[in-house]
Amino acid sequence: MSLPADYKYSKEHEWVKDEGGNVRIGITEFAQSELGDIVFVELPEVGDEITADEPFGSVESVKTVSELYAPLSGKVVEINEELEDAPELVNESPFEKAWMIIVEPKDKSDMDSLMDADAYKQMTDQE
Amino acid sequence: MTKDQALIFELSREGRTGHSLPDMDVEAPAVEDLLPGKFKRKEPAELPQVSELQLVRHYTALSRRNHGVDSGFYPLGSCTMKYNPKVNEDAARLPGFAHLHPYQPEEQIQGALELMYSLQQSLEAVTGMDQVTLQPAAGAHGEWTGLMLIRAYHEANGDHGRTKVIVPDSAHGTNPASAVVAGFEAVTVRSTEEGLVDLEHLRELAGSDTAALMLTNPNTLGLFERQIVEMADIIHEAGGKLYYDGANSNAILGMTRPGDMGFDVVHLNLHKTFTTPHGGGGPGSGPVGVKQDLVPYLPAPVIRKAQHGYTFHYDIPETIGRVKPFYGNFGINVRAYTYIRTMGPEGLRQVSRQAVLNANYMLRRLEPHFDTPYTQHCKHEFVLSGKRQKKLGVRTLDIAKRLLDFGYHPPTIYFPVNVEECLMIEPTETESKETLDEFCDAMIQIAQEAESNPEIVQDAPHTTVVGRMDETTAARKPVLRWEKRETVST
Numbered sequence: 001m002s003l004p005a006d007y008k009y010s011k012e013h014e015w016v017k018d019e020g021g022n023v024r025i026g027i028t029e030f031a032q033s034e035l036g037d038i039v040f041v042e043l044p045e046v047g048d049e050i051t052a053d054e055p056f057g058s059v060e061s062v063k064t065v066s067e068l069y070a071p072l073s074g075k076v077v078e079i080n081e082e083l084e085d086a087p088e089l090v091n092e093s094p095f096e097k098a099w100m101i102i103v104e105p106k107d108k109s110d111m112d113s114l115m116d117a118d119a120y121k122q123m124t125d126q127e
Numbered sequence: 128m129t130k131d132q133a134l135i136f137e138l139s140r141e142g143r144t145g146h147s148l149p150d151m152d153v154e155a156p157a158v159e160d161l162l163p164g165k166f167k168r169k170e171p172a173e174l175p176q177v178s179e180l181q182l183v184r185h186y187t188a189l190s191r192r193n194h195g196v197d198s199g200f201y202p203l204g205s206c207t208m209k210y211n212p213k214v215n216e217d218a219a220r221l222p223g224f225a226h227l228h229p230y231q232p233e234e235q236i237q238g239a240l241e242l243m244y245s246l247q248q249s250l251e252a253v254t255g256m257d258q259v260t261l262q263p264a265a266g267a268h269g270e271w272t273g274l275m276l277i278r279a280y281h282e283a284n285g286d287h288g289r290t291k292v293i294v295p296d297s298a299h300g301t302n303p304a305s306a307v308v309a310g311f312e313a314v315t316v317r318s319t320e321e322g323l324v325d326l327e328h329l330r331e332l333a334g335s336d337t338a339a340l341m342l343t344n345p346n347t348l349g350l351f352e353r354q355i356v357e358m359a360d361i362i363h364e365a366g367g368k369l370y371y372d373g374a375n376s377n378a379i380l381g382m383t384r385p386g387d388m389g390f391d392v393v394h395l396n397l398h399k400t401f402t403t404p405h406g407g408g409g410p411g412s413g414p415v416g417v418k419q420d421l422v423p424y425l426p427a428p429v430i431r432k433a434q435h436g437y438t439f440h441y442d443i444p445e446t447i448g449r450v451k452p453f454y455g456n457f458g459i460n461v462r463a464y465t466y467i468r469t470m471g472p473e474g475l476r477q478v479s480r481q482a483v484l485n486a487n488y489m490l491r492r493l494e495p496h497f498d499t500p501y502t503q504h505c506k507h508e509f510v511l512s513g514k515r516q517k518k519l520g521v522r523t524l525d526i527a528k529r530l531l532d533f534g535y536h537p538p539t540i541y542f543p544v545n546v547e548e549c550l551m552i553e554p555t556e557t558e559s560k561e562t563l564d565e566f567c568d569a570m571i572q573i574a575q576e577a578e579s580n581p582e583i584v585q586d587a588p589h590t591t592v593v594g595r596m597d598e599t600t601a602a603r604k605p606v607l608r609w610e611k612r613e614t615v616s617t
Contacts, residue, residue: 039602062598063524063541087603127547 003029004095008111009120010071015095016114019102022077023111026099027059027068027090030124035061038090041083043100048076050103052110057100059090068100072110078102132592135175135185136609145179173611192592194536195407200562204508204539204551205299205347206406207377207399214469215402215462224461229453233438240437243454244430246464247414253475254373254393255386256416261455262426266374268450269394269413270305270341272426275447276392276417277339277368278309279424283445289338289367295324297348297543299374302341311338318545322348322501329361337367343375344388345506347543347551349486351378359389368392368421376400377555378483378506381476391418401463412459426450481556482507485563489554492567496574500546507555513548521577521584523548528595529576529587533569 007015013031017024032038040060050056055067056076079101083089089098105111115123158167177185194201201208219225227239247259263269274292281289291314292306303313316332317325323346333340340362345351352358359369371385373395380400385393397412398405405411417425427446428439439454470478483506490499490509498512513523527537527550539551554563576584588594 037599037602039599060602062602064544066544 003117003121005117007095008071008114008116010069010114011123012069012071013124014069014071016071016111017099018111022102022104023072023074024099025071025101025103027094028120028124029094030127032091032094035059035066036063037061038087041087041090041100043079043083044076046076046079050074050076050101059087070103071114072103072105073107074103074105076101077104133185134609135177135182136173136611138177138181138185139175141176143176143178145177145182193407196557199534199536200554200558200566201536202538202552202554202566203536204349204510204542204553205374206539207374207396207507207553207555208405208536209377209399209402209555210557211402211404211462212466212469215465218465219458219461224458227457229457234436237436239457240430240439242464243457243460244432244437246460246467247430249464249467250395250414251416253376253380253384254371254395254416255384256393257386257419258422258425258429259414259416260425260429261412261414261460262449262451263394263413263415264451264456265398265409265411266372266394266396266413267301267305268411269396269415270301270370270372271309272413272415272447272450273370273392273394273417274305274309274311274339274341275450276415276421276424277370278311279445279447280368280421281338283424286366288336291332291336292338292370293329293332293340293362293367295342295346296545297322297346298341299343299347299372300542302372306341316340318348321503322346322350323352323354324358326354326357326361329358333361333365333367335366337362337365339368339370339392341370341372342390343372344385345375345378345508347375347508348501348510348546349375349378349505349508349551349553350501350503351506355388363389374399375507377553378479378508380479381472382479386416386418391421392416397459397463402466403459403462410456410459412456412463414455428454430454478556479507482554485554485556485558486552488560489552489563489567492564493552493570496571497550508551508553510543510546511550511552512546513550516574516577517548519577519581521581523550525584525587526550526570526573526577529573529584530569531588532590533566535566535569 007017009015009028013028015026015028038059038061042058044050044056050070050073052070052073054070056070057068059066059068080099083098196208196210223238227236243261247261250259263272290312292311293314293316294302296315296318306313314332317328319325344355362369368391369389371390371393373393376395377400393416394413397403398409403412423445424447426449427443428441429443431438431440486505486507486509490505493511498514500510500512513526516526523540527540530537541549542551543549573584
């Protein structure tokens with residue numbers, strides 16, 4: 001499994017990509033393979049506040065419904081509307097096309113508590 | 128086989144009919160004279176045109192594809208799919224019960240009121256609660272009712288800041304859902320490695336914003352929360368209430384009572400523990416019992432016993448209001464009452480002994496062949512993990528599908544969510560040792576197949592009418608109704 005080296009990762013299997021001011025958030029390849037075929041993605045609305053470690057949405061697979069946990073706090077400035085009609089993108093392209101939300105972080109230093117690619121790989125290898 | 132799967136619409140042939148009625152011997156009025164013209168169809172309804180025999184064969188074939196407790200073993204964890212004694216049906220069909228009309232005056236329905244009152248008393252004795260209402264129609268309805276009672280209690284005390292309901296990570300999905308529907312925020316308390324509620328974490332979460340803790344005991348892993356009294360103290364000291372989800376009551380009948388553990392509100396699933404039909408047909412019944420300080424808020428009406436007989440009492444100033452038309456699913460309550468009276472206190476105690484023994488017997492037989500995340504004695508159900516099989520490319524879903532080839536309803540899978548590749552098995556007390564052994568033999572054979580011949584498991588089921596369904600497409604692009612295609616010439 002190749003992990004984008006410039007992304008950060010959370011224990012709950014979300015990735016965060018720093019895009020200068022705002023950050024882009026999605027779920028990892030590992031998360032989608034554990035969940036199986038995704039059939040529905042529920043996202044917050046633009047303007048909603050999300051709080052670190054609290055659920056901001058959910059993904060439903062054939063197998064189960066899982067909450068999406070915010071890797072950091074901030075305000076949602078954009079959501080990936082394409083996922084509403086094409087949830088399969090989460091399985092096909094978790095790191096690129098299936099980005100979920102773009103957030104304006106409250107405190108950018110929240111990023112420091114997230115894992116880098118190596119640390120995340122180590123964690124998932126143990127699971 | 129293919130023909131067998133045809134829809135009734137596809138069997139239809141123009142002009143074929145299942146009936147032949149004699150000619151009318153009175154003059155037929157025109158439809159327009161009977162109904163305003165706007166209600167008249169513009170084209171004939173596309174009803175299937177089939178013979179009576181075709182119709183009978185079609186639905187008989189469909190009915191034979193059902194799986195129920197009457198046709199085979201159904202170890203669906205946390206659902207208590209036990210045998211429903213037929214004497215329950217006899218009682219429910221007694222004309223005095225079956226032919227009642229809900230608007231009959233009280234003096235004509237004294238027997239029904241007495242039965243309900245007496246059932247409430249039995250359930251109060253079983254749960255250790257002060258008063259029971261039979262109104263809620265099912266488990267989740269009971270949860271919501273119970274939470275609304277807790278909400279009314281806090282509000283009556285001027286305690287408006289209690290916005291949170293704590294639920295364990297192993298909880299039934301309905302618990303957090305009911306909390307949200309009742310206007311609370313659900314917060315999750317972690318489980319320990321041992322599979323029990325993490326008391327340290329519970330202490331951190333409990334506070335002035337805690338409305339309640341919702342708990343099943345034994346929990347969904349089939350484990351008894353031994354520290355329940357301490358947990359009750361933590362919640363009560365914080366000013367919250369304890370809610371008992373009775374889904375797993377089959378493990379504790381006559382052994383211990385939620386009321387003695389410190390719970391304030393309880394719901395029972397009569398369609399689980401008390402042998403009324405479960406799933407499909409139902410309907411369910413989810414009575415709620417409360418301790419004294421919550422009695423003033425119970426749904427109106429409540430049944431009272433007075434000098435002259437039983438009455439519905441409506442004048443309850445602080446009631447949360449009615450939660451069900453009339454008074455619950457009466458016919459179901461007749462069945463549960465019949466069960467309780469036929470079993471008696473010692474019989475109910477024996478139910479739980481046997482349910483727990485059956486589960487432990489299966490756990491020990493299956494232990495060498497599957498991963499067991501929790502090795503202590505279980506109560507009425509237990510969990511296995513398919514981790515070992517997953518490494519061989521066989522997932523828990525495959526194991527479940529393979530069980531269909533042996534004629535079993537698979538156990539609950541992928542729940543609780545805190546166990547990887549989970550299988551949750553609940554045999555119930557009504558199964559014989561031979562059935563338990565046959566099921567264990569099938570499970571052991573599947574575990575061996577995962578090692579020697581994984582394809583047979585991955586491609587299962589092989590003997591059913593249809594094989595692997597495309598569940599993904601069914602969820603992403605569901606086809607919800609039949610549509611007529613071009614007519615096929617015959």
